[in-house]
Each structure stands twice: as C-alpha cells, then as structure tokens.
Amino acid sequence: MSLKTVVAAAFRHLRKERLQKVEFIYYISIDRKWMNKDQAALLLERARDEGLIIQKDGTFVPAFDPAEVDIPLGFKPSGDVLEKHDPVERLVADIARKAGAETQSIYAEMNRIISDTFLGNLMPEAAVVILARRYQVPFGTYKPELKEKLMTQTNSKSD
Template sequence: MSLEVAVAVPFKHRAKERLGEGEFVVALSLDRDWFSPDQAKRLVDVAVGRGLVDEEDGDLVPRFDPDEVFVPEGFTPDESILREQSTFETALDAIVAAGVEKQRAVAAINERQRALAVTIEAAAVLVAKEHGAAVDRLAADVRGELAAAGDATDDGDEAGGADAADAAGDA
C-alpha cells in the first residue's frame, strides 16, 4: 500500500518513533520533494483518518512498525493517496493487508451483510476485526453512522441497498 510506504518513510529516514507534524511535512515536501507542504499536511489528515498514525502531544506516532515496511527503490507516491477513502474501502484494504485475498474479503463482507442485515460498512468493519485489523476508529465511525441513520429514519432498509462487490468496484 503506497500510503503506508509514504507515511513510513519519514519515520525510517529520521530513525524516530515519533515526529512533529512540521518535521513530517518537511520530510515529505522538502527532503523528498514528493508533495507540496499543503499536500503533505493533507497526507497527515488521511493517515490519521486511516488509522496509520495517531496524534499525541503534537507529535505523529505510527500505529504500525515503519521498519517493517519495504520501500521499493525509486519509490514515489502517487497523489491519489491524498484522497479520502470510504469506510468500506478502508476496511477492505485492512482485510487485504491482514492477508486475505481481495475477492475472498468481498465475499466474506457480502455474506456478513446478508446474515446480519447491516450496512456494507458495518459488515466490512466486522470482517476486518475478525482478521485482527486495527479498525477501531472505523468501528466508531460506523457506530455513529448507524445511530444517525436510526435517528433519521426507520424504514427497515438496514442493509443499505449495496453489496461489497458494488462498493469494491473492480473486485
């Protein structure tokens, strides 16, 4: 996953377990010339949102071991990693990162969605948790979305009308 590689590089390069946001931004924008400073700040937001880093006392702390991440020679991240992924996409990526083949993950999500009559996002988070993926932040988001949906309407369409294959696109 190129997002994880891009996030790991500043920690690996500086051999630190935590970096100030400014130091992280400088590492990606000035040291590596991968992003503009604004884009590097956006990367911080995406990485926090995806649960790759936590913000602690003004520092960024990875939720994974950057030393375990392989950085291919000549690696340059694509700007597409700066876009926010949906809850479903993030959970699916976490399942795949846990070692499950993408098509099997999509099938498991669809099965869970049908069996429990929950949203595709809720099913994806449940499957991700079963595979040991760190999706606590996603789970909190899904709980909030479910609570809001329950407050807004009670039409009985809890499954949301989509399945994982639709949401996964090219799966």
C-alpha cells in the same frame, strides 16, 4: 503504495522516532517533493485517522515499527495515497477478487440481500460482511472501520 509506506519512509529517512508536524510536512513536500504542503498536511491527518501515527506531546510517533516496512528503492507515492477509500468499497473489491467476479455483480448481490432477505432493513456495512462470510473472505481488518461508519450513521440519524 500504501500510506503506511509513506509514513515509514518519513521516520526512517529522517532517522527519528518522533516527528513534529512541520518536520513531516517538510520531508514530504520540500525534501522529497512528493506533494505540496497542503497535501502533506492532509496525508498526516489521514495517517492519524487511520491509526498509523499517534500524537504525543505535540509530536507524532508511529503506531508501528517503521523498520519492518519495506520501502522500495526510488519509492514515490502515487496520488491515491491521499484518497480515503470506503471500507465497504474495499471489502467489495476483495470479495470480487476472491470470487473472480466484477464489483458490480457483488454490489448487486449485496443489494439483493438488503432488499429481498432483510426487506431494506439492513445497512450495506452489514450486508458486505454477510457476503464476505459467504465467499470466505477475511474481513477482520475492516471491522473497526465498518463499526465506526455504522455508529456514525446511527448517531447522525438520531440527531
């Protein structure tokens, strides 16, 4: 289940439009017993990093309408909700699904684009976008993350 579903569950089940950090952590760790307090705090930080919640005046507000999220009966998040997946990995997986190929072959094709076509002067984030276009896989939702990753890498190399 997605991180968005977990966040929506907290706001909907507590019937609040704003939650304090302690309320969110209490709901996730003690009320629902989905994870421990540290994991719940990490989940909150990850939701903020991904733009699912916004911090305003010491409280957290969802950046989406929790009522529009389908929360299955008996919902319990899996451990992978805490993992932050690389946008390149997720887009490669989408391309592999669309192409009916293994992710390793998509990575190999991406590496060929980088080394053969661009002589090693292309970042993986750009190469995966080329592949997404080639296989007609929508990548618009990944653009902000890919751009941020490129900017972070560029800034760290210039330091």
